Amino acid sequence: MKRAGFTTVWLPIALLLPQLMIIAIFFYWPAAWAVQSSFYLQDPFGFGSTFVGVENYTDLMTNTEYGKVARFTLIYTALVTFFSLSIALLLAVKADKVIKGAKSYRTLLMWVYAIAPPVAGFLGLMFFDQRNGPMTEMFQTLGWDFRLGADYNSTATAMVIVAVWKQIPVNFIFFLSGLQSIPKSVREAALIDNRSASGRFWDVTFPLLAPTAFFLLIINITYALFDTFGIIDTLVRSEPGNNPVTLVYKVFVDGFRGNDLGGSSAQSVILMVLVLLLTVFQFRLIERRIHYT
Amino acid sequence: MTDITETHVTSPAPSRSTKRIRWSQVFDHTILCTGAFFMLFPVLLVLMTTSFEDADIVRNGLQFGFEGQMLENFDAAMFEAAGFSKAITGTRMLMNSLILGFGFAIGKIVISMMAAYAIVYFRLRFATFAFWIIFTTLLLPLEVRILPSYEAIQSLGLANTYSGLIIPLIASATGTFFFRQFFRSIPEELVEAARIDGAGPIKFFIDILVPLSRTMIAAIFIIMFVYGWNQYLWPTLITTDEGMFTLVRGIKQIVQVLSQTGAMIPEYGKALALSLIAMIPPVLIVIFFQSWFVKGLTESDK
Amino acid sequence: MAQVTLDRVRKTYPNGFEAVQPCSVKIPDGELVVLVGPSGCGKSTLLRMIAGLEDITDGALSIGTDVVNDKDPADRNIAMVFQNYALYPHMSVAKNMGYGLKNRGASKAEIDAKVQEAARILNLGDYLDRRPSQLSGGQRQRVAMGRAIVRDPELFLFDEPLSNLDAKLRNQMRIEIRALQQRLGVTSVYVTHDQVEAMTMADRIIVLNAGRVEQIGTPTEIYEYPASTFVAGFMGAPPMNLLTAQIFEGALKLNEDTVLPITAPAGMGHKVLVGLRPEDVRLGGDGSVLFNVEIVEELGANRLLHGKLGGQDFSLSVGKDEAARTGVQPITLPVARVHFFDPDRGTRI
Numbered sequence A: 001m002k003r004a005g006f007t008t009v010w011l012p013i014a015l016l017l018p019q020l021m022i023i024a025i026f027f028y029w030p031a032a033w034a035v036q037s038s039f040y041l042q043d044p045f046g047f048g049s050t051f052v053g054v055e056n057y058t059d060l061m062t063n064t065e066y067g068k069v070a071r072f073t074l075i076y077t078a079l080v081t082f083f084s085l086s087i088a089l090l091l092a093v094k095a096d097k098v099i100k101g102a103k104s105y106r107t108l109l110m111w112v113y114a115i116a117p118p119v120a121g122f123l124g125l126m127f128f129d130q131r132n133g134p135m136t137e138m139f140q141t142l143g144w145d146f147r148l149g150a151d152y153n154s155t156a157t158a159m160v161i162v163a164v165w166k167q168i169p170v171n172f173i174f175f176l177s178g179l180q181s182i183p184k185s186v187r188e189a190a191l192i193d194n195r196s197a198s199g200r201f202w203d204v205t206f207p208l209l210a211p212t213a214f215f216l217l218i219i220n221i222t223y224a225l226f227d228t229f230g231i232i233d234t235l236v237r238s239e240p241g242n243n244p245v246t247l248v249y250k251v252f253v254d255g256f257r258g259n260d261l262g263g264s265s266a267q268s269v270i271l272m273v274l275v276l277l278l279t280v281f282q283f284r285l286i287e288r289r290i291h292y293t
Numbered sequence B: 001m002t003d004i005t006e007t008h009v010t011s012p013a014p015s016r017s018t019k020r021i022r023w024s025q026v027f028d029h030t031i032l033c034t035g036a037f038f039m040l041f042p043v044l045l046v047l048m049t050t051s052f053e054d055a056d057i058v059r060n061g062l063q064f065g066f067e068g069q070m071l072e073n074f075d076a077a078m079f080e081a082a083g084f085s086k087a088i089t090g091t092r093m094l095m096n097s098l099i100l101g102f103g104f105a106i107g108k109i110v111i112s113m114m115a116a117y118a119i120v121y122f123r124l125r126f127a128t129f130a131f132w133i134i135f136t137t138l139l140l141p142l143e144v145r146i147l148p149s150y151e152a153i154q155s156l157g158l159a160n161t162y163s164g165l166i167i168p169l170i171a172s173a174t175g176t177f178f179f180r181q182f183f184r185s186i187p188e189e190l191v192e193a194a195r196i197d198g199a200g201p202i203k204f205f206i207d208i209l210v211p212l213s214r215t216m217i218a219a220i221f222i223i224m225f226v227y228g229w230n231q232y233l234w235p236t237l238i239t240t241d242e243g244m245f246t247l248v249r250g251i252k253q254i255v256q257v258l259s260q261t262g263a264m265i266p267e268y269g270k271a272l273a274l275s276l277i278a279m280i281p282p283v284l285i286v287i288f289f290q291s292w293f294v295k296g297l298t299e300s301d302k
Numbered sequence C: 001m002a003q004v005t006l007d008r009v010r011k012t013y014p015n016g017f018e019a020v021q022p023c024s025v026k027i028p029d030g031e032l033v034v035l036v037g038p039s040g041c042g043k044s045t046l047l048r049m050i051a052g053l054e055d056i057t058d059g060a061l062s063i064g065t066d067v068v069n070d071k072d073p074a075d076r077n078i079a080m081v082f083q084n085y086a087l088y089p090h091m092s093v094a095k096n097m098g099y100g101l102k103n104r105g106a107s108k109a110e111i112d113a114k115v116q117e118a119a120r121i122l123n124l125g126d127y128l129d130r131r132p133s134q135l136s137g138g139q140r141q142r143v144a145m146g147r148a149i150v151r152d153p154e155l156f157l158f159d160e161p162l163s164n165l166d167a168k169l170r171n172q173m174r175i176e177i178r179a180l181q182q183r184l185g186v187t188s189v190y191v192t193h194d195q196v197e198a199m200t201m202a203d204r205i206i207v208l209n210a211g212r213v214e215q216i217g218t219p220t221e222i223y224e225y226p227a228s229t230f231v232a233g234f235m236g237a238p239p240m241n242l243l244t245a246q247i248f249e250g251a252l253k254l255n256e257d258t259v260l261p262i263t264a265p266a267g268m269g270h271k272v273l274v275g276l277r278p279e280d281v282r283l284g285g286d287g288s289v290l291f292n293v294e295i296v297e298e299l300g301a302n303r304l305l306h307g308k309l310g311g312q313d314f315s316l317s318v319g320k321d322e323a324a325r326t327g328v329q330p331i332t333l334p335v336a337r338v339h340f341f342d343p344d345r346g347t348r349i
């Protein structure tokens, strides 16, 4: 709030109303609904529901299928985050260094940001096509009987590769702008103090990039968990079968296909808690960052 | 690290040192070119493939080179009726995508600017409370509350409408948060000067705040447009009427049609052309308004 | 034009911090009053209460004859110049200056005429179409001034308007603002933390310290008769020497060796603060007072000698033609210009 803010009362309320209303209807109400129905068991034919307490949750905990999906989500998130961050960092460091063509490189490396995940997934479908996808052929020459959609590991690999490809640009943009915001004088001081370029990177540049990297870590985890839905749905052709899927995808499948409202809601609530934890974590980082600068 | 030669002026063999630098530069450019290649090549290959006959594509997959079918394929993608009900063409999907992109971006900007203005510039008792109510929405992506949101839209009778498509997507705080940060960075004295100059809250907003926010509005517009355009899960659920499909939603359709093992040759050329059409507008916007877009993206987190 | 009256005006911020203690001042019509004090002492708070940008917790504020506590800033017929100028970055110089008139429903012709007139006075004629970002610091400052004068307000308010300028420009603008104010004859309240600005510009100075008014007076009064050690130390450069002396049988003793040849004020206990302005003390003398000079500071027009007198920090100022050296030397104290302060409360005796 500004110290000399306007004192009108009705205007700010009128200004806030649209946002608050939309949020109430499409955010708070659905969230409350999800929490509530996670304690109920829905009749499969739609005739009412019965209160079952935490049964939906305990069911999930003992469900091997759910455990498998959770494990895959964890590995998938870790891989996507790791590869997209490290490749983007490498590219950003190089793009920050070159003098000639820096602008063109930036454009070439960031435009994929604008491609929708399912469109990326569709490209993946073509590249990893079972019969004649170029990537499939490459894996097969390497001696791996790669079969997208039929083999669990093959599908998982394709998912990770497409998700990383799609995410590199965002990380690249943030890393590059982080690098460019390092004061010139600091780099020059480092240039005087340290002869080795890699030494300068790890001692000076990388620590200064750490806040950006932490922030991106959260962004990437969120991306892998939620935003890759379109990639996964396309790569498994909306028919997961025995293919690996993520937690979010399972919420969707159980809720809309399996009509298991209670179970799906319980999964939603678990995801909500997960995001909540991530955000709290992120907030503490932002707070720390503000303290430092 | 811009110019290493300057620190090496006393080095006995300048020729050797320039040579070493050149090698490291070659290495840097190699890495960057490789990166650029991997970003570009998949899309380029798809573009080339659209110039081939469907039969070729079915037999050999993605193709390197150029044939004469590109125009036909794009033409079919744009104008040929498709879908199970034959109610949709590429043009129609393009229009729907534009409506979603623009509607979402504009709606989001208007609503979040208003809310941020109320929170930052008014002495409102519950401003902080309102901020937290709005801010909490950052915590829950649409994906985790998708089922009840769907129920809400159903019960409001908004399924298969543009409002039903757009409004729920606006229900998050990203824009509000962004504008709040920006407004707070504007010097306090500006509103004070305006108040002494006799500007009330509405005048101040229109005469001063909006013009000052122009670049920010442009930046957030680009981000939101791309975000809206690229929506997949929500349109998939909420639009069952093929006439309402967006290009990105159409991808699901394409995949399903191609996956069917029928007697006909799957129309790969057309499908690939459609996927390209689905990426062209956001890609062009991001490339042309790059500096705004990057600014908006990287500054919104602070 | 109007006189401004503050009657026990007080400010407590919502967080409970008392920024301005009850303050009563009458500012006569046409005067320039400077609010001076160290950073954080409440100057801006007081000024912003007069502007209407901050609520007045208690007391009454009148501009002219009306109590304006509850009036909007726009209705108080004031103009304000901010430290960072607060120009509208997206408007041209002319638009910036005319915005207040436009909001008051002035006709376009009238706005044009007034803006032209202000631009002429401030030498901004060539810049009317530029944006603030295309101007130098000094020019921006002028635009801020122009914005204030186009509206013919009853009261000018300045909040450290020169702090963002370099020293040379600051001196120049100081003179210009003072000349302009005198020509227009508009009552003005001017906030600064710079005592030189205060001394040179003010008809009357209000010295603030930690939210409290320490002294109100003309620059001469403030300089000649500082009401407290705070004022004595704050106004005047270099600051007044303040020596702690023991009163022993009517004499002032700094330590065993040094007795000041000054009569102690009557009715005191056994301790007093003796204030001596560095420029009042002379080098040379009968040797009864010895000053140990440790550092000679060359200022061009004069020199400052810093050292110890009776074991306490002491400075004096000598003309550029006088010989100045380090080491122990006799000095003469100005018997007629000695200030005494209560050692506990810091008030003038």
Ligand SMILES: Nc1ncnc2c1ncn2[C@@H]1O[C@H](COP(=O)(O)OP(=O)(O)O)[C@@H](O)[C@H]1O
Pocket: A003, C013, C014, C015, C017, C019, C037, C038, C039, C040, C041, C042, C043, C044, C045, C046
């Ligand atoms: N909105 C506020 N809430 C609480 N305390 C404030 C506020 N604004 C200023 N203060 C405090 O009041 C005191 C006086 O501030 P100010 O009038 O700005 O001082 P200055 O004399 O430097 O202009 C300072 O100690 C400041 O920290």
Ligand SMILES: [Mg+2]
Pocket: C043, C044, C045
């Ligand atoms: Mg101040």
